[in-house]
Amino acid sequence: EPEVTQTPSHQVTQMGQEVILRCVPISNHLYFYWYRQILGQKVEFLVSFYNNEISEKSEIFDDQFSVERPDGSNFTLKIRSTKLEDSAMYFCASTGGGETQYFGPGTRLLVL
Amino acid sequence: AQSVSQHNHHVILSEAASLELGCNYSYGGTVNLFWYVQYPGQHLQLLLKYFSGDPLVKGIKGFEAEFIKSKFSFNLRKPSVQWSDTAEYFCAVYLNRDDKIIFGKGTRLHILP
Numbered sequence: 492e493p494e495v496t497q498t499p500s501h502q503v504t505q506m507g508q509e510v511i512l513r514c515v516p517i518s519n520h521l522y523f524y525w526y527r528q529i530l531g532q533k534v535e536f537l538v539s540f541y542n543n544e545i546s547e548k549s550e551i552f553d554d555q556f557s558v559e560r561p562d563g564s565n566f567t568l569k570i571r572s573t574k575l576e577d578s579a580m581y582f583c584a585s586t587g588g589g590e591t592q593y594f595g596p597g598t599r600l601l602v603l
Numbered sequence: 604a605q606s607v608s609q610h611n612h613h614v615i616l617s618e619a620a621s622l623e624l625g626c627n628y629s630y631g632g633t634v635n636l637f638w639y640v641q642y643p644g645q646h647l648q649l650l651l652k653y654f655s656g657d658p659l660v661k662g663i664k665g666f667e668a669e670f671i672k673s674k675f676s677f678n679l680r681k682p683s684v685q686w687s688d689t690a691e692y693f694c695a696v697y698l699n700r701d702d703k704i705i706f707g708k709g710t711r712l713h714i715l716p
Contacts (some may be wrong), residue, residue, distance in 0.1 A: 507705075524703070534693060534706040537640065547702050589656070591637075592697075592704060596646040 493517045495595035499582050503601045504573055512568045512598045514583030523566045524584040524592060525558065527551070534582065540566065573602045605630045607696050607708035616684055617715045624710050626680040626694030635697040636677040637704070638668055642690045650692070653677065664688070686716045 496515045504510050516523050526535040538548040540558050557569045566585075570577055580599050584592040610625035628634065638650040651662025668679045670695040677694060694707040 522702070526704075526706075533708040534695075536703040536705065539702050541702075549703075570636055591649060593649070594639075594647040 495583055495585055495593050497581075497595040497598050499598060500603075501599045503603065506575055506602055510570050510600065511560045511572055512570075512581050512583075512600070513570075514566045514568070514585075514595055515564050516566055516583065516585030517587070517593060518564070519545040520585035520587045520593075521587045522546075522588065523558075523560070524586075525568045526582045526584065526594075527574075528582065528597075529586065535569070540592050570600075573600075575602050578602045605696070605698060605705050607694055607705050607707040609694050609710050610706065611710050613711045613713070615713045615715065618686055619683050622679070622681045622684045622688075622712070624692055624694075624712070626677045626679065626707060627629070627675050628694075628696045628705075629675060630696060630698060630705075635698050636668075636670060637663065637695040637707075638666070638677075638679050638698065639693045640690050641693065641709075647693065650679070660701075675691055684712075684714050686714045688712060688713045703706070 498513045523540040526534050528534045536549050538552045539546045555571045559567050578601050580597045582597045583595040586592045606628045606629050636653040639647045640650045642649050651660050653660045653670045661667045666681050670677050691709045691711050693709045695704045699706050
């Protein structure tokens, strides 16, 4: 069964550093999403992406965040200058156009 | 503002007990409703979903949920839980107009063997 994959599974970085989280959505899916889950809190929507542009973003997704689909398979989330409060689990999701989003295993980001 | 409320943050049950996890949402438009499960150390997995039709939906592993439109509720049920059901359960609402999912805070379920 096809799955969404994410790399790395864990990343530790210093405050102020840039990080890039990578996702490979299910191959025939067209809509892509990033969510995050701060430890002990709920899963929060960050951004949705379709047809090579952002279709929706939350107030969390400020200028420090960006997304890109650099090739036909990867979907990346970049945090330009990480802050302590960016420490969270980041989930990528994709859908083929229906409303069921399939989630990746997540990347646990720790900002020191 | 749109929101999803899960009434119980932690639930502890013995095996074979019946389960009901409450979920209410606040959104006036068309919604699609989901329950996701997150087993320890694993990612979110779809348990069941409601788009339209029969408001009683059946999912994997013996779970079911009932959509009651008048109460804006989508409660999850299982008649007899197993130790392997220990996980965190998230109710979620997909907002068609905004193309995003809003999650509840989750309910951590512990099943005692």
